[in-house]
Amino acid sequence: MQNISRKKETNKxxxxxxxxxxxxxxxxxxxxxxxxxxxxxxxxxxxxxxxxTSQCENESQEAEILxxxxxxxxxxxxxxxxxxxxxxxxxxxxxDDWAINELVPxxxxxxxxxxxxxxxxxLAEALSVSESFMKKIxxxxxxxx
Numbered sequence: 001m002q003n004i005s006r007k008k009e010t011n012k013x014x015x016x017x018x019x020x021x022x023x024x025x026x027x028x029x030x031x032x033x034x035x036x037x038x039x040x041x042x043x044x045x046x047x048x049x050x051x052x053t054s055q056c057e058n059e060s061q062e063a064e065i066l067x068x069x070x071x072x073x074x075x076x077x078x079x080x081x082x083x084x085x086x087x088x089x090x091x092x093x094x095x096d097d098w099a100i101n102e103l104v105p106x107x108x109x110x111x112x113x114x115x116x117x118x119x120x121x122x123l124a125e126a127l128s129v130s131e132s133f134m135k136k137i138x139x140x141x142x143x144x145x
Contacts, residue, residue, distance in 0.1 A: 012103060012128070013063040016070060019102075020049065025073050027066070029053050039069040039078070039095075047073035063103060064133045071098030100140050104129060109141065 020027050030050040032038070037051040049069040056062040072078055075098050077091035104127050112126050124134035 013059050013066070016063055016066045016102070020066075020070055020073075023047075023073070025049060025070060027051065037065045037069050039072040041078055049073065060128050061130060064099065064129060067099035067102050068095050071095030071102070074098050096136060097140060100137050103133075104137050106141050109137070 017027065024046060026046070026048040028048065028050045030052060031054065032050070032052040035052075036055045037049060039047065039049045042048055049066065051062070051066060051069065053062055056065065072091065072095045075094045077094035079086045079088045079091040081088075108127060109123065112123055117123055117126050120131055120134050120138065123138075124131045127134065127137075129137070
């Protein structure tokens with residue numbers, strides 16, 4: 001397991017690693033078999049994120065995954081897989097919401113829309129996120145109560 005603290009080419013990805021470092025969240029590169037990343041609370045109450053960067057297609061995907069895992073840490077949204085009363089979706093949603101706000105504030109989307117960039121594909125490309133993440137972003141900002 002390798003602790004990741006290296007600089008990345010993508011500014012947003014760099015910012016996420018710096019954010020984790022400032023907040024004391026340890027980031028480890030770990031070769032997972034069935035998942036790309038996981039976040040945990042350690043025995044001392046600190047947070048750690050394991051991410052398999054070899055499974056990331058590009059730095060944008062790495063940023064999306066890291067932001068989601070940091071979202072668990074920043075919001076304290078961890079679920080107990082052994083509890084029938086804990087809703088996993090609720091914790092995943094909080095992590096996604098944090099990641100969305102961190103990576104693509106609403107103002108960035110509105111700026112692109114004013115420039116005539118309106119399709120999900122075009123917005124994703126302009127904002128350097130995947131189409132699937134852009135769909136989550138759109139639902140978060142424009143389709144929820």
